[in-house]
Structures are given as C-alpha cells and as structure tokens.
Amino acid sequence: MxxxxxxxxxxxxxxxxxxxxxxxxxxxxxxxxxxxxLEGWDATxxxxxxxxxxxxxxxxxxxYLKDLGITAIYFTPIFQSASNHRYHTHDYYQIDPMLxxxxxxxxLIEAAHQKDIKVILDGVxxxxxxxxxFFNDILENGPYSPWLDWFKxxxxxxxxxxxxxxxxxxxxxxxxxxxxxxxxxxxAREYIMQVGEYWIHQxxxxxxxxxxxxxxxxxxxxxxxxxxxxxxxxxxxxxxxxFDASEWLDGTQxxxxxxxxxxxxxxxxxxxxxxxxxxxxxxxxPYPGISAEEYASKIKNLLHLYPWEIQLTQLNxxxxxxxxxxxxxxxxxxxxxxxxxxxxxxxxxxxxxxYGDEVGLIGAKDPDSRRGFPxxxxxxxxxxxxxxxLISLRNQYPALRTGNxxxxxxxxxxxxxxxxxxxxxxxxxxxxxxxxxxxxxxxxGLQSTPSHLLYGDAQISWQSVEEQNYxxxxxxxxxxxxxx
Amino acid sequence: MxxxxxxxxxxxxxxxxxxxxxxxxxxxxxxxxxxxxLEGWDATxxxxxxxxxxxxxxxxxxxYLKDLGITAIYFTPIFQSASNHRYHTHDYYQIDPMLxxxxxxxxLIEAAHQKDIKVILDGVxxxxxxxxxFFNDILENGPYSPWLDWFKxxxxxxxxxxxxxxxxxxxxxxxxxxxxxxxxxxxAREYIMQVGEYWIHQxxxxxxxxxxxxxxxxxxxxxxxxxxxxxxxxxxxxxxxxFDASEWLDGTQxxxxxxxxxxxxxxxxxxxxxxxxxxxxxxxxPYPGISAEEYASKIKNLLHLYPWEIQLTQLNxxxxxxxxxxxxxxxxxxxxxxxxxxxxxxxxxxxxxxYGDEVGLIGAKDPDSRRGFPxxxxxxxxxxxxxxxLISLRNQYPALRTGNxxxxxxxxxxxxxxxxxxxxxxxxxxxxxxxxxxxxxxxxGLQSTPSHLLYGDAQISWQSVEEQNYxxxxxxxxxxxxxx
Numbered sequence: 001m002x003x004x005x006x007x008x009x010x011x012x013x014x015x016x017x018x019x020x021x022x023x024x025x026x027x028x029x030x031x032x033x034x035x036x037x038l039e040g041w042d043a044t045x046x047x048x049x050x051x052x053x054x055x056x057x058x059x060x061x062x063x064y065l066k067d068l069g070i071t072a073i074y075f076t077p078i079f080q081s082a083s084n085h086r087y088h089t090h091d092y093y094q095i096d097p098m099l100x101x102x103x104x105x106x107x108l109i110e111a112a113h114q115k116d117i118k119v120i121l122d123g124v125x126x127x128x129x130x131x132x133x134f135f136n137d138i139l140e141n142g143p144y145s146p147w148l149d150w151f152k153x154x155x156x157x158x159x160x161x162x163x164x165x166x167x168x169x170x171x172x173x174x175x176x177x178x179x180x181x182x183x184x185x186x187x188a189r190e191y192i193m194q195v196g197e198y199w200i201h202q203x204x205x206x207x208x209x210x211x212x213x214x215x216x217x218x219x220x221x222x223x224x225x226x227x228x229x230x231x232x233x234x235x236x237x238x239x240x241x242x243f244d245a246s247e248w249l250d251g252t253q254x255x256x257x258x259x260x261x262x263x264x265x266x267x268x269x270x271x272x273x274x275x276x277x278x279x280x281x282x283x284x285x286p287y288p289g290i291s292a293e294e295y296a297s298k299i300k301n302l303l304h305l306y307p308w309e310i311q312l313t314q315l316n317x318x319x320x321x322x323x324x325x326x327x328x329x330x331x332x333x334x335x336x337x338x339x340x341x342x343x344x345x346x347x348x349x350x351x352x353x354x355y356g357d358e359v360g361l362i363g364a365k366d367p368d369s370r371r372g373f374p375x376x377x378x379x380x381x382x383x384x385x386x387x388x389x390l391i392s393l394r395n396q397y398p399a400l401r402t403g404n405x406x407x408x409x410x411x412x413x414x415x416x417x418x419x420x421x422x423x424x425x426x427x428x429x430x431x432x433x434x435x436x437x438x439x440x441x442x443x444x445g446l447q448s449t450p451s452h453l454l455y456g457d458a459q460i461s462w463q464s465v466e467e468q469n470y471x472x473x474x475x476x477x478x479x480x481x482x483x484x
Numbered sequence: 485m486x487x488x489x490x491x492x493x494x495x496x497x498x499x500x501x502x503x504x505x506x507x508x509x510x511x512x513x514x515x516x517x518x519x520x521x522l523e524g525w526d527a528t529x530x531x532x533x534x535x536x537x538x539x540x541x542x543x544x545x546x547x548y549l550k551d552l553g554i555t556a557i558y559f560t561p562i563f564q565s566a567s568n569h570r571y572h573t574h575d576y577y578q579i580d581p582m583l584x585x586x587x588x589x590x591x592l593i594e595a596a597h598q599k600d601i602k603v604i605l606d607g608v609x610x611x612x613x614x615x616x617x618f619f620n621d622i623l624e625n626g627p628y629s630p631w632l633d634w635f636k637x638x639x640x641x642x643x644x645x646x647x648x649x650x651x652x653x654x655x656x657x658x659x660x661x662x663x664x665x666x667x668x669x670x671x672a673r674e675y676i677m678q679v680g681e682y683w684i685h686q687x688x689x690x691x692x693x694x695x696x697x698x699x700x701x702x703x704x705x706x707x708x709x710x711x712x713x714x715x716x717x718x719x720x721x722x723x724x725x726x727f728d729a730s731e732w733l734d735g736t737q738x739x740x741x742x743x744x745x746x747x748x749x750x751x752x753x754x755x756x757x758x759x760x761x762x763x764x765x766x767x768x769x770p771y772p773g774i775s776a777e778e779y780a781s782k783i784k785n786l787l788h789l790y791p792w793e794i795q796l797t798q799l800n801x802x803x804x805x806x807x808x809x810x811x812x813x814x815x816x817x818x819x820x821x822x823x824x825x826x827x828x829x830x831x832x833x834x835x836x837x838x839y840g841d842e843v844g845l846i847g848a849k850d851p852d853s854r855r856g857f858p859x860x861x862x863x864x865x866x867x868x869x870x871x872x873x874l875i876s877l878r879n880q881y882p883a884l885r886t887g888n889x890x891x892x893x894x895x896x897x898x899x900x901x902x903x904x905x906x907x908x909x910x911x912x913x914x915x916x917x918x919x920x921x922x923x924x925x926x927x928x929g930l931q932s933t934p935s936h937l938l939y940g941d942a943q944i945s946w947q948s949v950e951e952q953n954y955x956x957x958x959x960x961x962x963x964x965x966x967x968x
Contacts, residue, residue: 031674031678033631033671033675034671035630035631036630036631036632036633036634036669036671037630037632038630039628046628048624048625048626048628049628050625050628050630052630080617082617082620082621082623082624082625082629083624083625088624090617090620091575091617097617097618098630129620129624130620130623130624131615131617131620131621131623131624133564133566133574133575133581133615134581136566136574136613136614136615136620137566137615139566139614139615139645140532140566140567140572140613140614140615140661141532141534141566141567142532144523144530144532144533144534145566146519146520146521146522146534146536146582147517147519147520148520148521149520150520159645160645161623161643161644161645161646162645162646177624185520187517187518187520190515191517194515
C-alpha cells in the first residue's frame, strides 16, 4: 500500500488556539449571546470559569497570525459545550453560542481561507457530555430511553451528578461528566461518522482526534479516514496519541499524531534537569536530562518508527493545553525554550505553537496553562522575534520542511544535524551547555557545504581532507545555529 | 385599534397530532436514527415510553387527512426533547431526531403546503429542560456559568435529579425537569423571539403557545406578535389559555386561544351528568350537567367575551393531549360525543380534532389519552363517517364558518341556533334527551326558512303566522340536526 498524507501539512506551521482564551471580538453581531458574567481576562484561570473568547476575535487576529507566518490553525473544541474547554460536547452540529455560533464559524472559515490559512477542528468522539441529547434522554427516561445502546449503561438508576452514588454508566476516566459512547453500536458509530463528514463539507481542513486510542471498535478509524478522504483527500487527520502510535500510523487511519514523542526527548536534551517534575503529565515526563548522544538515539528511533510520509505530517509540539507551558515547566529558563523551539521548527512534520507561547505567556498545568492571550504591552518581544525568525526560515527553506534528516554529530551537549532537499542543505546545531563548545566532524553524505549563518551566532569553518569535508563549529553557551 | 386575525383560520379545520403516536413512516432515509427499543404501538402508553411515530409517517398520512377535510395541522411539540411528549425542549432549533430531524420537517412542510394544509407548531417558551444548553451549562458549572440570568436560580448547589434535596431553581409547577426561563433577562427574551421568527421563516403557519399566561414580563407577547406578523401577517398565534383569556385577546397578542371555555359547557350540556369526574383536569370540569337554557347563557357569555374577529379564530376543541378523550370521559356514550362534535363543527372558530377521535380512539387521562393511532381494522367507521360528514358540511357552507350566531331556542334538553352569512342560513338543533322532543319557536331575524336536512333525522315544519315564521322540529332522542 502506498501511504499518502496531505502535502499542505508537510509545509504547514500550525497555531493551536484554545478559543475561550485567545481573543474577544471588538464587535459581535446581533444574535451573539452576551454572557452575564465572565472571569477577568487576566485573572488566573479557574477550572470552570469562562473568559469569553470567541471566533469573531480570532477573525480579527488572522492578520497577526498571517504576519507571524502561520499557515494553519488547530482549534481545541469549538462545538457547543457546557465547559470552558469544550471537551464536553453538548451538540456536535453547533458551534458554541459564546464563540459566535455557526455564523461566526462560517465567517472564520471564509476569512482564514482567503488568507490561505487552513483550519482543523478537535473531534471529541470517545465521549460526549451529560447534556448531549442522546445521553440526556437516558438521564431523563432511564430504561425507557430509546437510545440506551448509544452509551454504556451498567444499571439503574443512573447518578450523573451525585458522586456519592454509583454512576452506573461508563464515564471516561471514571468522570461522570464524560459518558463514553458505545462505538460498537452501529447507530452511534454512524452518527460520529456523519459528524466527521458534515464539518468537512462545511469547509474544515481536517480533524484532530481526541483520545482516539480509547475507541477500540475494529475498523472504526479506518472507516473514518475513508469517509473523510472521500470528501476531501487533502483533509488532515491527526490523532492525540502520546506514545508509540505505530498501530494508528499504518496509512489506513491517521496522517499523524500529536508528536509528544518528539517533545519529550527534545525538552530532556535542551533543559537537562531543569524540568519541574510536578509539570509532567501522562506520557509527558521529560526528565532526567539526556545527552546529545541519547537524544540522537531517541530521534533516530522516532524517525524509524513511522513511514517517512507520515513523519512529514506529524503534528510537532513542545507543549499544549494538556501540559504546563514549557517556559513554566523549565522555571523560566528562556534559553532552553529557545533551543527547543529551534529543534521544533527544524524537525520533519508540522510545528505547532500553543497560542501565547510565541509572546512568552506562562502557565503551570491545566487550568493555568490556558490563560488569556496577553495584551501587547505584556508581550516578550525577544521571544516573539525568535519565533518570527524561525517560522520565517522554515517557510523560506523547503529543506527544513521536507528535506531528509541526517544526524551529523552528537556528543555531550552538542547536537548537529542536516536537512537536505535536492541542492539545498541546512545544518542545525544546538549547544545546551552553559559554556561555549567547539565541535569538529565530517559531513559525509552532504552534497554541499553551507556556511551562511541564518540563525544564531557562531564560528563556522569548513575543511576538506582527502575529499572528506569537515565542519568545525564554535557555538556560544546554550545556543543554537541554523546554517544554510 | 382594528383587530385583525388570519382569514385562513376562520375557514380551517385543524387536526391535532401528538407526533410520537400518529404514524411511523414505512420508509426512513439514511441518517434517521433507529431507536434501539420502543414501546409497542398498541400497548398501553406509559409516562416515559416512546412509540416511535415520526414526521415521515405524517407525510404518508396527508392524503388521509386531506380526504377527511382537514386544512391545518397543529403539532404538539416536535423540537428535540428527551420526553415522548417533547414539552421538555432540549433544542429549539432542531426537530427531534426520532421524528426525522429537520430534513423530515422540511419534507413535511413542503408536502403539506402542496396539499393546502397549514402547519402550526407548539412553542414551549415558559420553560426548557435540564438538557437545554443554557440551563445545562448552569448544572455543569454552577455559579461559574455565564448564563445564570437565563433561569431563576435561588441558591447552590442545584439538585436537578435528586428530589431529596432542594432544587434551588424554579421549575414549572415545581417540576425540576422544567426549568423556567427568566423572561426578564433581555438575552433569554431575545433568544425566544428569534426561535419564534426562525420557524416562521422555515415555513410554519403559526404558533400554538404553551402556558403563555405564565410569562408575565410586560410586553413579551406583544413583541412576539409584532415580530411574527412582520414576517408573515397571516401567521396564526394561539395561546393555551383554559380560562377567560380577555387579557390576551385584545388584538395585540394572540389571535385566539384553545377554546376549553367552549368545550366545558358543550360537554356539560350534551352529556348531562355522564362526565366522569376523575376525567376532569385543571379548568376542564364539565359537570354537573346543564340545561339548554344554561348552555345558551354560557355560549352568549363566551361570544361576548372577545371581539368577533377573535371568535372566528379561536381554536375550538372537545379534548386534547391534556385531557382524557371525550368518549372515555363519557363512559363510552357515543351519542353524546356525536352531539358535542356537531356543536364543535358548527361553532365560530376553527374546530380541532385530537388525532384518533375521528375513528373512536379511547383513552383516559395522560398518558392513556396518547395511544397509538389505531390500525384501520380497529376504526369505528360510524364515528369516522359522522366526522367526515360534519367536516364536509363545514367546508361546504361558509355560514358555518363565518356566519353570525343566533340562538333560536333553548329549553330543557333542546338547543337550536342559526349561523347566517349573507343569503345562507344554517340551523342546528340538538336534543340531549333520551326521548324524542318536539319544539316550536319563532325565527324572527332569520332571512330564510331553510328546510333541507343536511344532517340527522327529523320532522321539519315551517309555519307563518302574522308575518312571523315559526319552525317546528321533532328531534329523535339524543340526536342533532343541521338544516340548510
């Protein structure tokens, strides 16, 4: 089987938006329901408070994103949901009214596409919510409900809101707020398939799938892919799998996964032991620190784990709404964050920025990682500038996007690799040590000897001995280079 | 102010459909969710069981309704709702999936309109349900909800499903399943107004308003009327008010109400003391029996209560989903039911048949009054035939629809009145006694002396004495006449 993934993703720079926290539109049309009370935009986020971000606000920010070099947005859920993160879907066919409803969404899709920005949505298909119609009917009618088979009911009565009694139905992670679909029921399965199709018809460019490994019904994701790609062969399907996703990345299911397997060793390498263990999460525990050799080994393994066509459409990231922000996890160590970001933007697969990371927004684990996007006066312009620079380089040099990946040197604190595409070769070097480091290595296999410093500060020296090229680099403390 | 009500209603014959119980489509398109379990169609209805009627089934029955002479359908609620009667609205913008969803509804509207059958929907705007999004958000987020002002919250925590603790919010009739909107909140009010407008735009011909007297916000129904009539001046707005509705029938709010004030004396007159008191309900208590004189007095009062333009667009009925079926309330006394039905079809205002009454369907109070519409082999053809005949007469003679109403005689068990329009005069006579009765009275004011027996069996004799016409009728026991 020939594996085929969307070309646009290979060249994309994603921006992950948590819609309640990114932007509030300066104007909202009639019929946009005004919340009677909202949490302050700059107040510390709470588990249940809403801050009132909406899609009208995102539309107003598209120029900012375009200017930053963003080519695609991944929205955490935007369907009608009685939770600020909207992972508790109430209605899969409605955009949340606080976000502006379906009207705002259509305006957003049009505006984004006009600017050549793609949009993918978060599909939460493992579980719904207590208010979701078909489950709500079971709550209301008990054994009389005609939709019993849509969920996993174990007995009567159900106790949806009173934790002192048995729930009597399956909730995801035993959370009563998240009744789990019975995917073995043909009706529920078909319902989800149709939701998937509907929004592709409405113009979205792909789906990010929430906890897809929880759905174990044979053929479920294969059918999903087939039906989605039948409508738009270039639709992107990316799963939230934090670990080895070989099972799902065989070309018949997802185009990629959220690449936490890239994030973890990358952070462990650049940050050493700076990562605060209380910021770890699920499979995201980048400690203890690792050497360049260990990093090289992990990256090699990762790049061998899935087919190259899939590698190019992985969704690479350093943090997300599900983790603490990296700057906070690293105790404010800005240099390490910058090094990780260099590695992010030079890795095969689409880099994804968690909204606000590019202006230095901080935040510990959920809900703190979901703060309101800061006002301009609060931006860290140095952080913004290196993001601009890295995005710009990635967008400028095809080799950084789809070029092959060759490790040139990995010793102690210094890691060097090349990305090569046709005549273009880009060399990336990272020194995580607090002292400057000099490294010298042969570059066999490289067709050229790039020596133009695109990013960072270094001494670059090429030597040729017996038809073998050697590159000597002197890299300042905790810094990274891109040479092209 | 000139009061204006829809002309089509003055000439309409309504048929009230309880959608879960009328008909199941023989075919349903893909995407119609098949219930995993349903109550048997002919089984005694339970409070919570669904029988699975749908709008595809109604479409297949339109020819039957057309043939019967029906010109308008009043649907009890069809919006998405986790209850078989669907008065617990979950989503005001979706037709219930079991009914076929919005797709089936659009097909129904088109098919009905092609047959010149109007469609009005039941608008339940006093309260919503626990699953309704804006209330569900309050259940999910408590004081953090941005929609608190949409409902009437009294304290925390809410207890929506556990009756042993205070609900802490207002439910209609203290029913926790029915959270009452805060109509004083501009947002909630606007939301309801937009729902009203939306479905008029979708092609419905009017609204039946559930418990509208409960909404006491000044100007609410005036605004509703203004906005609905702005879209379709001929839209019908009929309130569910069981008692003196003068307050709402001033021409600025409703075109009419469900005319239980007609039903009650009519039943008390035709049935004498046969009405079973356990079948009474709210303001619907047609006992003790009354004489023709008392009936005449009550009808006169009723006809003086509201302007004539309103009288012509009242929604007249004998029973409904909210009462026992008349045949059952009267212990199976078919003759009395027929007499009441004659009075129904000869009264000013639009008569409304509760589905199944026309084929003799029985049923005690809710939920028993909501049985599955019987298979043809179970129909009482005698009942069906007199319905056909009465509907046909009403549709044939404009005087029965919009003619003035003049009581000619009311003594003991015999009640006689005339409906006159221009040159057309129709005389209706009812004898409730178990013996035949002879009556003789002057018909001053009548411009003609009709003597053709359109309905019933009688001896008719006109006499003229000193330029005064006298009509003598001999009416068989418990029977009615229509003379034209």
